[in-house]
Amino acid sequence: MVKPTDSVVATENEPLKKMAQVRNLNFYYSGKLALKNINLPVYEKKVTALIGPSGCGKTTLLRSFNRMHDLYPGNRYEGEIWLGDENPRNLLQMDPIEVRMQIGMVFQKPNPFPKSIYENIAYGLRVRGINNRAILDEVVERSLRSAALWDEVKDRLKEPGTALSGGQQQRLCIARALATDPAIILFDEPTSALDPIATVSIENLIVELKDQVTILIVTHNMQQAIRISQFTAFMYLGEIVEYNDTMSIFTKPVEQKTADYVSGRFG
Amino acid sequence: MPSQQKILNTLRNPIAIAASIQNRKRWEQFFIVLGWFSLLVALLTLVFLVSDLFLRGLPMLNWKFFTSPPSSDPEEAGILTAWVGSLLVIFVTAVVAIPLGIAAGIYLEEYAPKNWLLDFIEVNITNLAGVPSIIYGLLALGFFVYILKWGESILTAGFTLALLILPVVIVTTRESLRAIPQGIREAAYAVGSSRWQMIADHVLPYSMGGILTGIIVGISRAIGETAPLITIGALTFITFLPEPPIQSEFPYISFKWIWAPFTVLPIQMFNWVSRPQEAFQVNAAAAGIILLVLTLAVNGTAIYLRYRFRKSIKW
Structure with missing residues (x-):
């Protein structure tokens, strides 16, 4: 398994920049309050983990960031999610398509398109109207290299993405998210459908990727949060109970609830 | 206990x-x-x-049978006008029903707000698929023939059969679209697609195999339909062909054929079967073989297309 990451967080000579900031967010599923007064910073080029028991709202919060809830009727947001550091914009007021063009997502179950490996990655550029072959070639190679998949698939880019193994499919989905150079990538329990070996490779990849992109990840595996994240928010019943740097959350939690959860007493 | x-x-x-x-x-x-x-x-x-x-x-199946118009002499009679009429009518039917049916299916499944009105429309479309075809004939007689004054033409026949198979195409289109996993839709949205891009680039191509199945079923049914076409006034005895769509002189394409009177294979068969002479029964059987072969050919083409679509998509 991966070694615990360099849990170096805010030091004096490395100021943290916020990539996003959730302010007083409430979220309703057809009238039912699912997220209560969420406040959460997401720091640039760091991994922020959302942990908590099933049904606590961590995936709901994650999917608010790229407005996935807008696809289904009866959902409503209140509050703000600010995106960007210099001139932040409230992404809840933006066009959802514009939001998704800046915030990529990797899903729980690998979901490559039933198209070629190449087209899976090129698609994000094609929807933006970029069809220049040379540009696409370059982006496909760069994204696959960043997702540690290039060497395995470079000779079969024309083969369907769905023919790859589960772990490779998930890395393909990561490459697809990277291709459009997003500000943030959301990971929704990306390893829960994978075997332990594929899990290690995805975790290693996330650790490497944080140098180029901001990452927000939902995980129900606390060891994973320790291994890959710098910040952790513990959620329970739709609220953030405690947020801190990962080491503090797991070694000296302030709230009793957090202590009970991270020590395995419930959840 | x-x-x-x-x-x-x-x-x-x-x-x-x-x-x-x-x-x-x-x-x-x-x-x-x-x-x-x-x-x-x-x-x-x-x-x-x-x-x-x-x-x-x-015994009756030979080249002459194919290339002769009907005649009062069973030995001379052929099915030229009938099979040409069938092909032209089915062509109009396909051109009308396929785009309309797919577009309506896409709208209902992907765009229409999910409410009681949609449920009401859905129930009615499903019911329409089961309405007896003669009812469509009466509707077409009143609307296309009397109100729009299209006459007893190939155009009227094509539209009538198009109405008849439209519910089948709509329903199978919806079902095929619904079968595409939600994860694929979310993946497309997540890279920044608009709804139309998601549909046109993913959901529609992936469900083309199922949609084609609906089209096969619809077209096969249309080829064999008799009752609605008799209702709108298809001729049972016609010895001349419509003007060919491709001309030797400018502008080379003519649409006069859509206004032409017509007959189709099942009507020709029905006509022959109802004659007293034994020789015409043989003609009816021969026309039946042609009808079967025509149906198989249409189905075969569609099955081949479906195979091609499915092959290009690997789940």
Whole structure:
């Protein structure tokens, strides 16, 4: 398994920049309050983990960031999610398509398109109207290299993405998210459908990727949060109970609830 | 309760277990035999009908039969006007029903707000698929022939059959779209697609195989329809062909044929069967063979297309 990451967080000579900031967010599923007064910073080029028991709202919060809830009727947001550091914009007021063009997502179950490996990655550029072959070639190679998949698939880019193994499919989905150079990538329990070996490779990849992109990840595996994240928010019943740097959350939690959860007493 | 305990005690009794298994296997045998019998009845009927048709019709099947218009002399009579009419009518039907049906299916499944009105429309479309075809004929007679004054033309016939198969195309389009996993849609949205890009680039191509199946079923039904076409005034005896769509002079394409009177294969068959002379029965059987072959050819093309679509998509 991966070694615990360099849990170096805010030091004096490395100021943290916020990539996003959730302010007083409430979220309703057809009238039912699912997220209560969420406040959460997401720091640039760091991994922020959302942990908590099933049904606590961590995936709901994650999917608010790229407005996935807008696809289904009866959902409503209140509050703000600010995106960007210099001139932040409230992404809840933006066009959802514009939001998704800046915030990529990797899903729980690998979901490559039933198209070629190449087209899976090129698609994000094609929807933006970029069809220049040379540009696409370059982006496909760069994204696959960043997702540690290039060497395995470079000779079969024309083969369907769905023919790859589960772990490779998930890395393909990561490459697809990277291709459009997003500000943030959301990971929704990306390893829960994978075997332990594929899990290690995805975790290693996330650790490497944080140098180029901001990452927000939902995980129900606390060891994973320790291994890959710098910040952790513990959620329970739709609220953030405690947020801190990962080491503090797991070694000296302030709230009793957090202590009970991270020590395995419930959840 | 002692009696209940007695029953439960048999759960571990080897003799009771063996008896139970044997009993259940007997039922299984019974249903296998029943299944075979049902299959045999269906297949034998089909084989009998088709071979009877072929035995009777084959002597008449020759090039002249294909290229001659109908005649009062059974030896001279052919199906030229009938098969040309069938092809032209089906062409109009396909051109009208396929785009309309797919577009309506996409709208209902992907765009329409999910509410009681949509449920109401859905129930009605499903019901329309089961409305007797003669009702469509009456509707077409009133609307296309009398109100729009399209006359007893190929255009009217094509639109009538298009209305008839539209519900089938809409329903299968919706079902095929619905079968695409939600994860694929979310993946497309997540890279920044608009809804239309998600549909046009993913959902629609991936569901084309299923949509084609609906089109096959619809077109096959349309080829064999007689009642609505008689209602709108298809001729039963016609000796001339419509003006060909491709001309030797500028502008080379003519649409006059859509206004032409017509007949179709099943009507020609019906006409011959109702004649007293034995020789015309042979003609009807021969026309039946052509109708079967035409249906198989249309289906074959669609199945081939479906195969091509499915092959290009690997799940």
